[in-house]
Amino acid sequence: MNNVIDFIQVNRDRYLDELKALLAIPSISALPEHTGDVRRCAEWCGDEMGRIGLQNVELIETPGNPVVYGDWLGAPGAPTILFYGHYDVQPVDPLNLWESPPFEATIRDGEIFARGSADDKGQVFMHLKAIEAHLKQNGRLPVNMKLILEGEEEVGSANLDDFIRANKSRLAADVVVISDSAMFARGVPSICYGLRGLVYFQVDLRGSSTDLHSGSFGGALANPAFVLAQMIAQMKDRSGRIRIPGFYDDVRELTAEERAAWASLPFNEKTYRKDFGIPKLAGETGYTTLERTWARPTLEVNGLLSGFTGEGAKTVLPAVSMAKISMRLVPDQDPNKIADLFQKYVEENAPKTVEVKVTRMHGGKPWMTSFDNPFVQAAGRAIEKGFGRAPIFTREGGSIPVVSTFQEELGLPSVLFGVGLPDENAHAPNEKLDVGNFHNGIIASAILYDEVSRLKV
Amino acid sequence: MNNVIDFIQVNRDRYLDELKALLAIPSISALPEHTGDVRRCAEWCGDEMGRIGLQNVELIETPGNPVVYGDWLGAPGAPTILFYGHYDVQPVDPLNLWESPPFEATIRDGEIFARGSADDKGQVFMHLKAIEAHLKQNGRLPVNMKLILEGEEEVGSANLDDFIRANKSRLAADVVVISDSAMFARGVPSICYGLRGLVYFQVDLRGSSTDLHSGSFGGALANPAFVLAQMIAQMKDRSGRIRIPGFYDDVRELTAEERAAWASLPFNEKTYRKDFGIPKLAGETGYTTLERTWARPTLEVNGLLSGFTGEGAKTVLPAVSMAKISMRLVPDQDPNKIADLFQKYVEENAPKTVEVKVTRMHGGKPWMTSFDNPFVQAAGRAIEKGFGRAPIFTREGGSIPVVSTFQEELGLPSVLFGVGLPDENAHAPNEKLDVGNFHNGIIASAILYDEVSRLKV
Numbered sequence: 001m002n003n004v005i006d007f008i009q010v011n012r013d014r015y016l017d018e019l020k021a022l023l024a025i026p027s028i029s030a031l032p033e034h035t036g037d038v039r040r041c042a043e044w045c046g047d048e049m050g051r052i053g054l055q056n057v058e059l060i061e062t063p064g065n066p067v068v069y070g071d072w073l074g075a076p077g078a079p080t081i082l083f084y085g086h087y088d089v090q091p092v093d094p095l096n097l098w099e100s101p102p103f104e105a106t107i108r109d110g111e112i113f114a115r116g117s118a119d120d121k122g123q124v125f126m127h128l129k130a131i132e133a134h135l136k137q138n139g140r141l142p143v144n145m146k147l148i149l150e151g152e153e154e155v156g157s158a159n160l161d162d163f164i165r166a167n168k169s170r171l172a173a174d175v176v177v178i179s180d181s182a183m184f185a186r187g188v189p190s191i192c193y194g195l196r197g198l199v200y201f202q203v204d205l206r207g208s209s210t211d212l213h214s215g216s217f218g219g220a221l222a223n224p225a226f227v228l229a230q231m232i233a234q235m236k237d238r239s240g241r242i243r244i245p246g247f248y249d250d251v252r253e254l255t256a257e258e259r260a261a262w263a264s265l266p267f268n269e270k271t272y273r274k275d276f277g278i279p280k281l282a283g284e285t286g287y288t289t290l291e292r293t294w295a296r297p298t299l300e301v302n303g304l305l306s307g308f309t310g311e312g313a314k315t316v317l318p319a320v321s322m323a324k325i326s327m328r329l330v331p332d333q334d335p336n337k338i339a340d341l342f343q344k345y346v347e348e349n350a351p352k353t354v355e356v357k358v359t360r361m362h363g364g365k366p367w368m369t370s371f372d373n374p375f376v377q378a379a380g381r382a383i384e385k386g387f388g389r390a391p392i393f394t395r396e397g398g399s400i401p402v403v404s405t406f407q408e409e410l411g412l413p414s415v416l417f418g419v420g421l422p423d424e425n426a427h428a429p430n431e432k433l434d435v436g437n438f439h440n441g442i443i444a445s446a447i448l449y450d451e452v453s454r455l456k457v
Numbered sequence: 458m459n460n461v462i463d464f465i466q467v468n469r470d471r472y473l474d475e476l477k478a479l480l481a482i483p484s485i486s487a488l489p490e491h492t493g494d495v496r497r498c499a500e501w502c503g504d505e506m507g508r509i510g511l512q513n514v515e516l517i518e519t520p521g522n523p524v525v526y527g528d529w530l531g532a533p534g535a536p537t538i539l540f541y542g543h544y545d546v547q548p549v550d551p552l553n554l555w556e557s558p559p560f561e562a563t564i565r566d567g568e569i570f571a572r573g574s575a576d577d578k579g580q581v582f583m584h585l586k587a588i589e590a591h592l593k594q595n596g597r598l599p600v601n602m603k604l605i606l607e608g609e610e611e612v613g614s615a616n617l618d619d620f621i622r623a624n625k626s627r628l629a630a631d632v633v634v635i636s637d638s639a640m641f642a643r644g645v646p647s648i649c650y651g652l653r654g655l656v657y658f659q660v661d662l663r664g665s666s667t668d669l670h671s672g673s674f675g676g677a678l679a680n681p682a683f684v685l686a687q688m689i690a691q692m693k694d695r696s697g698r699i700r701i702p703g704f705y706d707d708v709r710e711l712t713a714e715e716r717a718a719w720a721s722l723p724f725n726e727k728t729y730r731k732d733f734g735i736p737k738l739a740g741e742t743g744y745t746t747l748e749r750t751w752a753r754p755t756l757e758v759n760g761l762l763s764g765f766t767g768e769g770a771k772t773v774l775p776a777v778s779m780a781k782i783s784m785r786l787v788p789d790q791d792p793n794k795i796a797d798l799f800q801k802y803v804e805e806n807a808p809k810t811v812e813v814k815v816t817r818m819h820g821g822k823p824w825m826t827s828f829d830n831p832f833v834q835a836a837g838r839a840i841e842k843g844f845g846r847a848p849i850f851t852r853e854g855g856s857i858p859v860v861s862t863f864q865e866e867l868g869l870p871s872v873l874f875g876v877g878l879p880d881e882n883a884h885a886p887n888e889k890l891d892v893g894n895f896h897n898g899i900i901a902s903a904i905l906y907d908e909v910s911r912l913k914v
Contacts, residue, residue, distance in 0.1 A: 030769040091771060097667070155769055182673065196672060200770045209734025210554070211885035215653060215855025216639065218757045218785050219749035220729075222739040225758035225780075226693070232683060233690035272677075277666025277776075282679040282810040292676035300675045301682035302773050307760035308781060312487040312612055313657045313818040314548060315783060315856075316759050316884050319734075323682075324765055326772060328675050353739040361770040398672025399772075427773050428668035 004446050007133045012439055016112065019125050019438075022048075023105040023114040029065060029088035029155045038151050041087045042066045045124075045149050052132035054147065060167075062159035065151030069170075072131070073144045079457040080144035081449065082173035082412065084402060085124035085180060086153030089116035090427045097429035110435050117433040118424035123179035124149060126419065126438060130445035142453035146173055150402075153180075156200070156362025160402055164409050174457045175375040176406045177448070179441070181418030182426075184394050186434070188266060189387040191380055192416040194294065194395030195403060197329035197366035199339045200302070202359040203228070203346055205321045211307070212317040222353030224321040225306035231349060232323060235299055240284040242299045242327070244345045247338065252331045254295050262290045265392060275423055294395035298328045324361075328397060335363035364401020369413055378451040379415045386444025387437075417448065461903050464590045469896055473569065476582050476895075479505075480562040480571040486522060486545035486612045495608050498544045499523045502581075502606050509589035511604065517624075519616035522608030526627075529588070530601045536914040537601035538906065539630035539869065541859060542581035542637060543610030546573035547884045554886035567892050574890040575881035580636035581606060583876065583895060587902035599910035603630060607859075610637075613657070613819020617859055621866050631914045632832040633863045634905070636898070638875030639883075641851050643891070645723060646844040648837055649873040651751065651852030652860060654786035654823035656796045657759070659816040660685070660803055662778045668764070671774040679810030681778040682763035688806060689780060692756055697741040699756045699784070701802045704795065709788045711752050719747045722849060732880055751852035755785045783818075785854060792820035821858020826870055835908040836872045843901025844894075874905065 027041035028034040042059050045068045049057045054070035065088065092102040092115050100106035105114035112122065134141045148171070150160055164171060184190040207224035236242055267290055273281055283292040302325065307318030329338055343358045350356035369376065383391040396416070403414045419441035425431045484498035485491040499516050502525045506514045511527035522545065549559040549572050557563035562571035569579065591598045605628070607617055621628060641647040664681035693699055726746055730738055740749040759782065764775030786795055800815045807813035826833065840848040853873070860871045876898035882888045
């Protein structure tokens with residue numbers, strides 16, 4: 001392994017230059033005007049896979065954006081890793097809050113700032129460079145590898161499940177490796193063994209056929225912005241519990257062991273609060289902040305829009321109002337069941353003074369694995385060697401729905417091998433990736449393949 | 458008078474062409490990028506005043522947009538009318554809902570569609586054409602007239618009160634005439650004797666320094682969009698009563714006579730509901746729709762904005778949320794007192810989990826006159842002759858704050874001589890003015906000056 005690690009050390013600066021080229025492609029899957037950029041990014045990734053020595057590289061078409069596939073299968077008898085990542089990125093609005101342009105990667109204070117730097121291009125590229133180092137130095141990998149890079153992760157992976165189901169034998173492997181999450185804290189590498197699921201909705205209300213003058217009409221009819229506020233406010237009680245009937249029925253309670261382990265983690269609420277400019281933490285009564293974000297379901301308003309929102313004053317009684325509302329789910333909640341409950345709740349609780357339309361966007365199942373899984377333990381050793389510190393074992397509040405699909409369709413465990421940071425601004429302005437973590441992550445990835453090669457499969 | 462009315466009949470088509478030129482100027486006072494258009498509109502109005510024979514025409518500068526002044530004072534001993542109108546218009550968003558461009562006036566089905574057609578350019582122009590007809594045919598007006606056209610009515614008339622106070626002798630008159638309101642219904646001309654007042658606020662909440670990932674952070678902190686919904690929902694109870702302490706203290710109750718008179722007006726709730734596409738009327742318990750809009754105070758959400766509002770799904774936990782909230786006031790509520798109550802209520806009820814900022818925008822006092830006032834009665838006779846039908850006496854839910862200023866600063870009664878229609882879309886897409894009402898309004902205005910000239914002052 002030493003020659004591989006030496007290669008990675010020597011090429012450190014080149015990796016950053018190459019990553020900048022990848023980050024320059026605005027592959028925003030949520031915005032139709034970027035469809036061409038998304039494809040260009042897929043092509044870039046395929047070209048790069050070929051360049052580093054992967055084989056059978058192919059852009060596999062789906063009804064949406066293509067999946068980039070590549071493999072190296074020259075280690076018969078050794079385990080096979082299926083690597084999953086995504087090459088699409090989140091939108092960048094509000095653009096004016098970015099300190100440097102989102103698609104001109106800029107290094108400041110040891111961080112590389114760009115949309116996609118952490119989520120997920122930087123972490124995908126880390127593996128490509130680890131693979132390259134093995135192949136350049138040794139002409140081979142210690143394991144078999146299959147890579148799939150998706151272009152629709154940020155819009156709910158609508159075509160990924162079908163893709164996996166349609167390619168079961170092609171994707172056959174022993175373990176899935178995903179690097180699309182953050183470590184626990186700066187300097188505290190971690191392995192994640194649980195994720196929350198998601199259901200996402202848009203709720204539209206209409207109170208009149210057109211905007212009306214709030215003087216002439218105000219008082220005579222329901223204001224859809226006010227009704228929306230009422231409906232949203234009713235969704236949680238004062239203790240932060242979600243009021244949708246049946247919502248908590250399938251929630252797996254935290255074990256005493258988990259609560260004790262998490263209580264001992266180096267988590268400082270005051271620092272967390274200060275880091276993110278939060279006046280006062282708040283959440284479901286009876287749970288700590290880590291418990292609230294890792295193991296409890298939530299209901300969040302992701303967006304609100306109604307009436308006049310420009311500068312100044314417009315005395316309009318809005319015709320319509322809109323909210324984006326999503327719920328994070330925990331084991332063993334089922335997204336379809338929760339989505340049904342939410343839709344029924346909203347439709348039944350909307351007053352007759354408005355027309356209501358509930359649109360189901362995307363969703364994903366929550367996931368948990370056991371942390372004595374040998375692949376998880378191998379990942380722990382790789383992290384320890386790459387970062388010089390043993391990882392801690394955590395859960396994560398975000399969602400990677402594909403993890404459940406890999407379990408169900410391919411029977412594969414997943415290892416979440418993430419090197420982002422909690423303040424990486426993954427879905428916000430000024431997304432960033434720590435340059436040192438990127439570098440150590442390449443080394444840890446290279447070691448991971450070696451560690452996995454020693455496991456019996 | 459007959460020669461004046463003949464002139465108006467003959468020139469009917471020319472008036473529409475000229476009005477289209479005025480409506481083509483996008484004098485949107487709320488948007489800084491239209492400052493030049495606002496001034497261009499003032500200049501257009503001044504030029505037109507000179508063209509029709511008014512004297513002492515001047516653009517009088519204010520700290521904001523200029524007031525256009527013109528007069529004709531050649532009737533010593535006769536009463537003096539001070540005409541007030543405004544040449545600025547509302548913004549046009551959402552632009553995609555306009556069936557024809559807002560600044561290309563288009564006549565369809567006997568209506569002239571354009572921003573400002575009813576509010577207030579069309580109604581101002583009606584008087585300019587009535588004045589023109591008198592001066593062209595007789596070389597004189599039956600009364601003295603002073604006209605002031607304001608350019609900041611749609612943004613709260615911030616500089617008008619100071620202007621009036623600074624020009625008391627120049628504006629000395631016997632009565633104020635304002636045409637900036639709607640008649641009761643199509644074919645039912647009316648004189649308005651009461652208006653609601655207004656206070657308008659922007660409320661901004663912040664829950665974190667930047668937008669956060671709703672997965673990683675959801676559940677750990679207050680969501681400012683959710684908190685905003687809670688705060689708004691709490692502002693009214695289930696019966697539609699506003700919960701701000703002291704809000705109703707100075708509300709003058711409706712008299713039994715008013716309630717009886719209004720109950721006999723030709724108002725059909727079902728038609729009203731259908732005309733404006735309202736699923737179900739709703740408002741304060743114990744009052745009819747007319748009472749709710751004419752004589753009861755309201756609290757309305759005029760705009761909401763938070764987080765991601767584009768197409769699709771973005772899993773963001775918004776850093777900030779914003780609401781535009783206004784209250785319509787009735788006699789004898791005082792805007793400053795109500796604004797203080799609202800601000801105190803919001804600041805005291807905001808949870809410590811968010812930073813709250815309350816910005817007071819503009820406001821205006823409610824107003825009422827008696828309908829046996831001789832000027833009001835003269836206006837009634839003019840309407841009857843112009844429209845062929847005696848007017849009914851109504852109140853109106855909108856606000857014309859300057860009416861109170863004229864009363865207080867100049868001691869003048871106001872006559873609200875409006876020929877718009879309730880469905881004119883004054884602050885909404887597809888604003889329109891009925892061509893027949895515009896034409897009859899010119900005749901009625903010309904007769905109004907004659908009727909006023911017969912009054913002793």
